[in-house]
Amino acid sequence: MTLTRRTLLRRTAALGGAAAAASLFSPALVRAQTPVRMVLNWRYQGPQAWFFLAQDRGYFADAGIEMIIDQGNGSGAAVGAVASGSYDVGFGDVNALIQLAATKPEEAPICVYQMYNKPPFTVGVMADSGIETAKDLEGKVLGGAANDGALKLWPAFVKLAGIDDSGVEITNFAPNLREQMLKGRQVDGVFGYVNTIRFSAKLSGMDPDKEIRFINYGDYGMDLYSNGMIVPKKMAQEQPELVAGMVAAINKGIADTLADMDAGIDAVAEREPLINKAIEKERLIATLQDEMNHPEIATVGLGDVDTARFDTAIGIVVDANGLPRTPDRSEIFTDAFLPPMSERITKLL
Incomplete structure (x- = not known):
């Protein structure tokens, strides 16, 4: 499945023209609250701050989403949880997604916002x-x-x-x-x-x-991407407004966290009062520096990928694991739901 912004605009035009297209790219106009269950890669820690700020500040609600966020058991497990239908959204490892798409393409979800762009x-x-x-x-x-x-x-x-x-x-x-x-x-x-x-x-x-x-x-030599926001392909096809709204909300949450990291850590502490705030702030900063700060974001923006580098990463995973087929990039990632470049982060720290 290849989803492009042009394709989505054609679909929204068929559903109601300019008003529907506006709702797609202005998530605040979507009012009905749809329950969405998200599984994280791990427990509640500093690098989950943006999800909770987005929740606390009403960004998901503005997009018509009642977001339920659960702790996870690993980045690979998040991919399987979405593929199985246990969760609607996962913050999971795109390399596990590549392996699933190579072996069971009919089950594989798709990444709609690539967050970790350096191999951790x-x-x-x-x-x-x-x-x-x-x-x-x-x-x-x-x-x-x-x-x-x-x-x-x-x-x-x-x-x-x-x-x-x-x-x-x-x-x-x-x-x-x-x-x-x-x-x-x-x-x-x-x-x-x-x-x-x-x-x-x-x-x-x-x-x-x-x-x-x-x-x-x-x-x-394993210059790979890592965690991103992963959704079922069916959701991407049938609920594009919801997916775009969720991505926009998370993007805002990241921007807010960068502007006020202490507020982000406080949001984590609301869910997990026993955290050590000072260490979780250190963890957050280190994650931004070491896992999300690839130079490519200056040109493609956080959430997107460098297509040549991403294709190479797919090839590395396929070849090294002896997988039966090489999935096309469009089976793994789509930029169709990303906010405009002007609204995305191009410099982290």
Whole structure:
């Protein structure tokens, strides 16, 4: 399915001409409240601030959406939750979406707002472990949550980094045990996103800058995108006004968070009062810097992709995982629902 702004305008013209077209690109005009269930990539933390600001400030309501936001169990799991129909919207890993589209295209949702444009995937190891490069992971015991995005990309990383994984043992455990398992040396390395591991370790009393070394996938040629807003293709086709309104609301929430990060962290704390606000603000800033601040946003804007880079990323995932087909970019991502470039972020920090 290829959805373009021109296609949507043709559809809205058929439904009522200029008024319908206006409602598509002015979500505030949509008044009926439609319940929409969103699953996040992880628990309520600093980098979820924009979703809650958008909710608290009425941006979803202005778009006719009654948004229900649930904590998640991993970026890969969010894709599966939308594909299965358990959730209407997910904040999930586009690489898991590529793998699903390559194997089960009829089930695959579509990304409508690409938020993380730099690869956050890593294996965290203890700095004094002697593990300094990807090859040093050979023969080691590694662990992570079953739906962790970095773990799902491990086969691709193995191929690109030239790792002999025949002697690697991988164990699964609950996400909240990751840093404890690493600190206790029950595993040699843990899968995750750099800033998830870094700040969770900090909350556990570790000094991640001194005690943890990160074997980053991006350092070995995996120049991938990551998390974005994912919806079922049926929703994109049948409820374009709702999808455009949701995207516009989230885009506003990000702008508001950039303007007042403390307000964003306060919004997270309303849902999770036990958070450490100072550390969650650090996590938020690090996410903006390390996962969302690719130079391409100066030209394409946050939410969109560089088409050549995105096509290359699809090829990396397909080739490294030995997938049966290469999905077209239009099966994975559409820019049809993005706000105008003038309303999107082109500089984060």
